[in-house]
Amino acid sequence: MNTRSLSFRLSCAAAIAIAIALALAAFGLRTIFNQEIERRAAAELGQILVSLAAQVKIDASGMPALEAPMSDPRFDKPYGGLYWQIANEENRARSRSLWDFSLTIPEAQHGDARWTTDLAGPDRAKLLAVVQTIAVTTPAGTDAPLQIVAALDRSDLAASQQYLFRLLVLSLGALGLILIIAMSIFIRLALRPFDELGRGLRRIHAGSSRVLDGRFPDEVQPVVSDLNRLIAFQDAALERAKTHAADLAHGLKTPLAILGAVARQARHDDRKEIADPIDEQTLLMSKQVDRVLARARAGVSAALSRGASPVAPVADKIVRALRRLPDDRGLQWDCDIAASASFPGDDGDLTEILANLLDNARKWAATRVRLTVTQSENKTVLRVEDDGPGLQSDQMQGIGRGQRWDETLPGTGFGLAITRDLAEAYRGRIELERSPLGGLSVAVIVPRPS
Numbered sequence: 018m019n020t021r022s023l024s025f026r027l028s029c030a031a032a033i034a035i036a037i038a039l040a041l042a043a044f045g046l047r048t049i050f051n052q053e054i055e056r057r058a059a060a061e062l063g064q065i066l067v068s069l070a071a072q073v074k075i076d077a078s079g080m081p082a083l084e085a086p087m088s089d090p091r092f093d094k095p096y097g098g099l100y101w102q103i104a105n106e107e108n109r110a111r112s113r114s115l116w117d118f119s120l121t122i123p124e125a126q127h128g129d130a131r132w133t134t135d136l137a138g139p140d141r142a143k144l145l146a147v148v149q150t151i152a153v154t155t156p157a158g159t160d161a162p163l164q165i166v167a168a169l170d171r172s173d174l175a176a177s178q179q180y181l182f183r184l185l186v187l188s189l190g191a192l193g194l195i196l197i198i199a200m201s202i203f204i205r206l207a208l209r210p211f212d213e214l215g216r217g218l219r220r221i222h223a224g225s226s227r228v229l230d231g232r233f234p235d236e237v238q239p240v241v242s243d244l245n246r247l248i249a250f251q252d253a254a255l256e257r258a259k260t261h262a263a264d265l266a267h268g269l270k271t272p273l274a275i276l277g278a279v280a281r282q283a284r285h286d287d288r289k290e291i292a293d294p295i296d297e298q299t300l301l302m303s304k305q306v307d308r309v310l311a312r313a314r315a316g317v318s319a320a321l322s323r324g325a326s327p328v329a330p331v332a333d334k335i336v337r338a339l340r341r342l343p344d345d346r347g348l349q350w351d352c353d354i355a356a357s358a359s360f361p362g363d364d365g366d367l368t369e370i371l372a373n374l375l376d377n378a379r380k381w382a383a384t385r386v387r388l389t390v391t392q393s394e395n396k397t398v399l400r401v402e403d404d405g406p407g408l409q410s411d412q413m414q415g416i417g418r419g420q421r422w423d424e425t426l427p428g429t430g431f432g433l434a435i436t437r438d439l440a441e442a443y444r445g446r447i448e449l450e451r452s453p454l455g456g457l458s459v460a461v462i463v464p465r466p467s
Contacts, residue, residue, distance in 0.1 A: 024208050031200040039189045046185055051178050055145065058169055059133050062147040065089075065101065065167040066131065073103055073163060075155045080108045081163055087112070096139050098170035105163050115139060120166055122148055136168055144168040210237045227252060273299055325359035326367050328390045328399070335371050336388070339379055348379060351387040358392045360399075361465050366439050373436045374401040374459055381405035385454060392465075399461040402452035436461065
């Protein structure tokens with residue numbers, strides 16, 4: 018999973034926020050539920066206290082007793098968890114559940130009011146107790162104070178609280194999962210316009226479109242409109258640059274043609290000392306113009322991203338043309354081109370690259386030239402090999418460090434320099450190595466649009 022993704026980050030932030038909110042809710046609800054369970058338990062003990070007060074009496078010996086046993090079976094089970102005790106200053110009566118244990122009530126000034134407290138119970142149990150002092154008429158006709166206690170083992174309360182807390186955790190966990198899924202879906206829906214924007218930009222990079230089309234939300238539409246205006250402005254600027262380059266080429270070609278005519282006239286007048294330098298400099302200037310114009314044209318094509326050009330038809334046309342040259346020497350031409358191979362640019366630039374590489378290999382090859390074109394998910398590789406003398410490793414390293422081709426390899430001219438310029442215009446590179454055929458292997462590696 019891409020941790021730099023905005024969707025991933027927002028989903029994680031939402032999940033953390035939901036988890037914190039539910040944890041706080043669980044803590045608060047647990048406190049509320051625990052207090053409510055304890056309040057209900059105290060209210061139940063209060064009802065038991067009322068029943069005890071209604072049935073208590075004092076016999077002739079001064080011993081408090083109940084007229085009828087309590088109905089809850091826990092009162093009859095030793096250490097059953099539910100207890101009662103009635104006591105005066107001298108005697109006390111207690112439920113069978115207390116067995117031989119007596120409850121010790123702390124001294125408190127509550128009068129005849131009912132109050133709640135915690136007591137120590139049998140078997141080291143902690144009890145929640147409700148206590149009240151009432152007046153009961155004795156056989157002698159006098160009123161005697163009695164302290165009545167109803168108590169409940171807190172372990173029973175804790176079991177109920179834990180059970181309720183488990184249900185609460187399961188419910189909040191399910192709610193949290195639903196909220197996280199819903200929030201993830203919401204985030205994906207909210208970011209969908211940006212996905213469409215990204216797909217539109219990829220289509221533009223691939224050359225299949227020159228505008229961001231589609232319907233976008235009002236919050237995104239201004240960005241789309243600005244991008245479309247920027248793309249239109251870039252296209253117009255590049256087209257103007259292309260036109261200016263063509264005008265420059267035309268403006269330079271005419272003076273060069275005139276100089277060529279002057280050289281021919283001087284040679285016709287048998288003035289070779291003038292004609293030869295003019296021809297040499299005219300040819301050099303012409304090649305320089307061709308190189309600069311090729312670089313400018315490649316830069317425009319790469320920037321415009323006008324789509325991909327299939328390699329096989331262009332390569333087949335160039336090989337057929339080279340085979341018809343008078344100095345072909347009967348070379349063997351091997352072409353291994355992937356059926357789907359394409360060059361991410363203008364077919365004119367592709368023609369220039371392959372023509373330069375194949376023509377250079379033809380000049381140096383002894384008997385064989387091989388063209389191999391492979392394509393992967395992220396790059397296209399054009400490789401041309403020959404069985405000629407090749408280059409020494411120090412020569413290839415010098416070229417790799419940026420040394421000019423035309424100064425390194427006599428006879429190669431500006432063709433290979435233009436090839437390198439074209440490759441670099443498409444963010445690619447050229448690699449040189451020894452070919453298995455024995456000569457030079459030149460690979461042009463161009464990345465494919467993402």
